[in-house]
Amino acid sequence: MILTALIKNIIIDIILKDFYMKSFEELEEEYLNEVDPDSPPELYEKYLNGLNEILEQDSTNIKAIELKYYVLFCLDRFEESVETCDKILRIKPDDIDTLNFKCSNLFQLCRYKECIEICQRILDIDPKNKEALEQWESASLMSDDSSLPKPPQSLISKIIRILIIAAIFGTIIFYLSFFM
Numbered sequence: 230m231i232l233t234a235l236i237k238n239i240i241i242d243i244i245l246k247d248f249y250m251k252s253f254e255e256l257e258e259e260y261l262n263e264v265d266p267d268s269p270p271e272l273y274e275k276y277l278n279g280l281n282e283i284l285e286q287d288s289t290n291i292k293a294i295e296l297k298y299y300v301l302f303c304l305d306r307f308e309e310s311v312e313t314c315d316k317i318l319r320i321k322p323d324d325i326d327t328l329n330f331k332c333s334n335l336f337q338l339c340r341y342k343e344c345i346e347i348c349q350r351i352l353d354i355d356p357k358n359k360e361a362l363e364q365w366e367s368a369s370l371m372s373d374d375s376s377l378p379k380p381p382q383s384l385i386s387k388i389i390r391i392l393i394i395a396a397i398f399g400t401i402i403f404y405l406s407f408f409m
Contacts, residue, residue, distance in 0.1 A: 273304050291317060298330055307334040323354050332364045341372035 280297045283290060294317050301310035314331035317324060328351045335344040348365035351358050 268303075270304060273300050276300050277304070289320075291320065295327070298327070298334075302330070302334060302337075305337075307337045310334045311338070325351060325355055325358065328354075329358070329360045329364070332361065336364060336368055336371075339371070341368040344368040345372075 277297065277300045280293050280300065283293045284297070287293070294313060298310045298313040298317070301307075301313060311331055311334045314327050314334065317327045318331070321327065328347055332344050332347040332351070335341075335347065345365055345368050348361040348368070351361035352365075355361070
């Protein structure tokens with residue numbers, strides 16, 4: 230029994246040593262091929278350990294930091310993911326993908342006011358960013374704070390609203406024509 234555990238640990242050490250020796254590109258390719266939303270947390274932990282090793286050697290590896298904030302999000306470690314997003318935003322303050330991801334983390338943490346502030350920042354950079362508009366709308370719906378700014382209506386939302394009003398008005402006229 231003890232010998233089996235010892236052999237198992239040796240094998241795990243060999244696998245992890247091989248894992249840590251991989252380049253970031255190999256790690257990223259393996260990660261993208263193996264991990265999906267239904268992957269077990271152990272697999273995410275494995276990649277997080279590998280990413281941390283890479284970042285110990287090169288703390289400015291943007292791709293590794295971006296992959297790390299995604300892995301942390303998948304592990305429901307939202308606060309750490311926000312901190313990791315902030316590292317990227319110090320280097321690239323207008324990175325839309327990172328801002329959107331930070332917004333998603335803030336939403337999961339129920340920090341709706343901060344989420345909306347990030348959405349506003351994203352929309353200042355990219356006024357048609359669909360993800361930011363959806364996040365803002367969701368945060369507005371979830372928040373109990375009525376003082377938070379409401380999301381801007383998209384053109385499609387305005388058109389749909391007009392069509393609904395027109396359909397209701399048309400139905401009322403149709404029914405009234407029967408009674409007159």
